[in-house]
Amino acid sequence: MSEEKDKVTAEENKDNDENAGQEASASVISEEENAEGKAGESGEQSQEETDEGASEEKAEAVTEPERPAAGKKVRARKPEADVPKKEYLPDFPFEFRTVISVLGVITLLAVVWLLAFHPAMWIENIEVNGNYEFTDEQIMDALGIHPGDYILKPTMMKSRALKRSTPYIEGVSVRISLPSTVIIDVTERHKLAYIKVPDGCVAIDADGTILDFISSDTEDLRPVLAGLDLQGVVIGQRTDIAESLKFRKMILVLGAVLDADRGSRRDDGYHFYDSVREVRIVSSGLIFLTVELPNGSVLQVKLAGVENIDENMQWLLYAIRGGAFEDLPAGSLDMTDEEKIYHAYNN
DSSP: OOHHHHHHHHHHHHHHHHHHHHHHHHHHHHHHHHHHHHHHHHHHHHHHHHHHHHHOOOOOOOOOOOOOOTOOOOOOOOOHHHHHOOSSTTTOOOHHHHHHHHHHHHHHHHHHHHHHHHHGGGGOOOEEEOSSSHHHHHHHHHTTTTSSSSOOOOHHHHHHHHHHHOOTTEEEEEEETTTTTEEEEEOOOOOOOOEETTEEEEEETTOOEEEEEEESSOOTOEEESSSOOSSSSTTTTTTGGGGGGHHHHHHHHHHHHHHHHHHOOOOOOHHHHHEEEEEEEETTTEEEEEOOOTOOOOEEEEEEHHHHHHHHHHHHHHHTTTTTTTTSOOOOEEOOOSOOOEEEEEO
16 A cells, blocks of 8 residues: 555656646746847837938948858858950961961971982892892893982883783882882793794793794704694783693693602702603693603603602602613603503614
8 A cells, every 4th residue: 555655646746747847838938928029129129229320320331241150161252353364375476277387398398308318218239039030130120220229219110011021021029128128029930841833932831821932943942842733822922722631731741840850859960851852642642751861862751641640750750860771772661550661662
């Protein structure tokens, strides 16, 4: 019972405290309203007095700036001033375009001077590549290019003239390699064989182009492609026989002879290609090769075709240089089968 009384007593005290607080807050509010009323009356009186003073005295009103709140930074604003606009080179007598034009002309003159008078623009070295039929001096004389000449000397027209002047020249190109070097690249047509014609013989390359005409004695010209009928001969042009099967087979035989000659390491003064006198193909398809031996005698070689022509020519050159035919009487070598057979001529 005592505990419940204590609780009731505590709640009553609490209610009394809340009532006392409400009465205190009501008294504070009434006091604030009275203060505002008095301030309003005093403000109206002061405003009337200010208006009467302003009518009697003429003074400038100065507004006091607001003070910044505590902890807040305020940046002072600078008064704007009249800043004059910048003018670059106001007293320069020329326009921008005129200046650029003058600088361009000066640059052009400098480039022209370098191209005309710099030591690197004069020829000191000349390289000639790809020439076999003609010497370096003959090529340079034909093109009109010599050491000491201006490196930009025009040579295009002379290159074309050189190409037209001889069928042995297939193409010529002239390149400049600074400093002071000119490179001449020559593409030649190489004379491969001769073909007999009624008035002599003609020189021909591997493509069937007629390179030259020889009307003198043809006994020392070799190798000769026999059995080919030329209908027309025009120097510098490709003949119709280039498309014939006979001609292509003959070119393959001579190519195998050249490869065997170049692949041989023995240097005894004997040249296989220069020793071939004649290549002939008969209607049956057999190929006859007439070869001069180192002792001056002549060997007739019979071939079945061009299937194993490279191996056959390498073997033949090896047998010739090995002296296999030196002590034999004049005769022919049959190479149509795997077994090579030598047949002596009947006296």
